[in-house]
Amino acid sequence: MPPPAPGTLHDFCAAADLGEGEVLSRLIAGVAVAVARQGGRLSAFGALCPHQQADLSDGLLDPGGITCSWHLWRFDLATGECEMAPGASIPLFAAREQGGRVLVEVPADAARPSSGGAASGETASSESVNGDAAGGSPAEMRPSGERPADGGPSCEGR
Numbered sequence: 697m698p699p700p701a702p703g704t705l706h707d708f709c710a711a712a713d714l715g716e717g718e719v720l721s722r723l724i725a726g727v728a729v730a731v732a733r734q735g736g737r738l739s740a741f742g743a744l745c746p747h748q749q750a751d752l753s754d755g756l757l758d759p760g761g762i763t764c765s766w767h768l769w770r771f772d773l774a775t776g777e778c779e780m781a782p783g784a785s786i787p788l789f790a791a792r793e794q795g796g797r798v799l800v801e802v803p804a805d806a807a808r809p810s811s812g813g814a815a816s817g818e819t820a821s822s823e824s825v826n827g828d829a830a831g832g833s834p835a836e837m838r839p840s841g842e843r844p845a846d847g848g849p850s851c852e853g854r
């Protein structure tokens with residue numbers, strides 16, 4: 697998979713808010729983005745599972761991958777590919793730590809046309825799903841954090 701396309705740098709969270717082995721998600725310029733820290737490295741990726749849009753930050757992080765909490769699809773964080781459903785993948789984004797902040801580069805074509813944003817190389821602020829400003833507590837991508845009422849299909853039912 698090619699490296700993430702260049703885009704606008706966005707403030708994601710305070711570096712101290714993303715501990716080792718943790719993953720957080722936020723709405724960045726209209727794009728659901730998750731960032732994980734493991735082995736001292738940051739991995740940024742699309743936060744919504746392509747299966748049924750579960751928040752992947754609720755999933756299980758392992759060395760090199762994350763498994764969705766709803767139906768256990770696992771995604772390789774080096775490629776974005778899903779091992780359980782060939783052809784399904786999540787987008788990857790560039791991320792880095794700078795000045796005590798975690799910054800994520802979201803490609804322009806990944807953002808909503810109306811989201812505006814700073815010119816490349818500048819840092820734009822992030823927004824949470826519930827409208828809080830960046831820098832507060834991590835936003836939940838789903839207010840309830842729960843599965844659909846029917847629990848969704850099982851892995852066997854995909």
Ligand code: FES
Nearest residue numbers: 745747748764767
């Ligand atoms: S919603 Fe992620 S595996 Fe079903």
